[in-house]
Amino acid sequence: MAKLAFLGLGVMGFPMARHLAAKGHALTVYNRSPAKAAAWVAQHGGASAPTPREAAAGAEFVMACVGNDDDLRSVCLGPDGAFAGMEPGAVFVDHTTVSAQVTRELAEVAGAMGFGFVDAPVSGGQAGAENGVLSIMCGGPEAQYAAAEPVMAAYARICRRIGDSGAGQLAKMMNQICIAGLMQGLSEALAFGQKAGLDGAAVVEVISQGAAGSWQMANRHKTMLEDKFDFGFAVDWMRKDLKICLETADQIGAALPATALIDQFYKDVQLMGGGRNDTSSLIRRLR
Incomplete structure (x- = not known):
């Protein structure tokens, strides 16, 4: 069992930290809003700290799951950042979906200060975090991983090192590119079926067992047909992730024509007031 810090108790971080506590690890948690950290401690024990630095003090591993590049920098750097409290030999594990660029910047700073940095973005959504079955793609030195x-x-179905620093984030970009395309295809198919007067659930029961089957189809078709989207991975966050994908594609000379188009479709959903809806709300444009 290890002494850990967990920074960021949102819809993903809250249950991920819970799984660590359930395994017997000693946790100190930090959240930007102290009330959420206090609520976590009330439910699961451990301790909370008012700053990332104090949470990270003495920890063997510091896990983070925050919002974006700037959020990650803010919990890592500065006099109250986690890096200021970490000891040589400790490892910072970042579960946030961010750019490979900020990952490499922070990994370089961490290395100069004598501790490790592993980028470890996750896939599986809130349900995966709640049930401890996330897919984790990692980058960083082999020994630190x-x-x-x-x-x-504690919260992984599968966890793999993809390569050096930043490789985990690049793999997560591939994941989001796939999801965007699959969600658009599913939205078009379900909307088509409704226009044609078919029973969408009956059709999905058949086609989900063939080559068209996907996680999105199995887990989202019912709520899409019922026009329910007040759950899951928000459109706002998906657009943040796709922005990272598109910017990285420009940097490396990759072409993402479908992803760029679907990003604009998600913008349409935002303009319809659906920024906090699940990504499956893409079908709303087609109705």
Whole structure:
């Protein structure tokens, strides 16, 4: 069992930290809104700290799951940042979906200060976090990954090192590119079926067992047909992720024509007032 810090108790971080506590790890948690950290401690024990630095003091591993590049920098750097409290030999594990650029910047700073940095973005959404079955794609030195992997196993279905620093974030970009395309295809198919007068659920029961089947189809078709979207991974966050994908594609010379188009479709959903809806709300444009 390890002494851990967990920074960021949102819809993903809150249950991920819970799984670590359930495994017997000693946790100190930090959240930008102290009330949420207090609520976590009331439910699961451990301790909370008023700053990332104080949360990270003495921790063998510091896990983070925050919002974006700027949020990650804010919890890592500065006099109250986690890096200021970490000890040589400790490992920072970042579960936030951010750019590979900020990952590499922070990994370089961490290395200069004598501790490790593993980028470890996750896939599986809130349900995956709640049930401890996330897919985790990692980047960083092999030894640092090997040290952190048994800790991440508390909430992972699968956890793999993809390559050096930033490789985990690049793999997560591939994940989001796939999801965007799959969600648009599913939205078009369900909307088409409704216009044609078919029973969408009956059709999905058949086609989900064939080559068209996907996680999105199995887990989202019912709520899409019922026009229910007040749950899951928000459109606002998906657009943040797709922005990272498109910017990175420009940097490396990759073409993402469908992803760029679907990003604009998600913008339409935002303009319809659906920024906090699940990504499956893409079908709203087609009705």
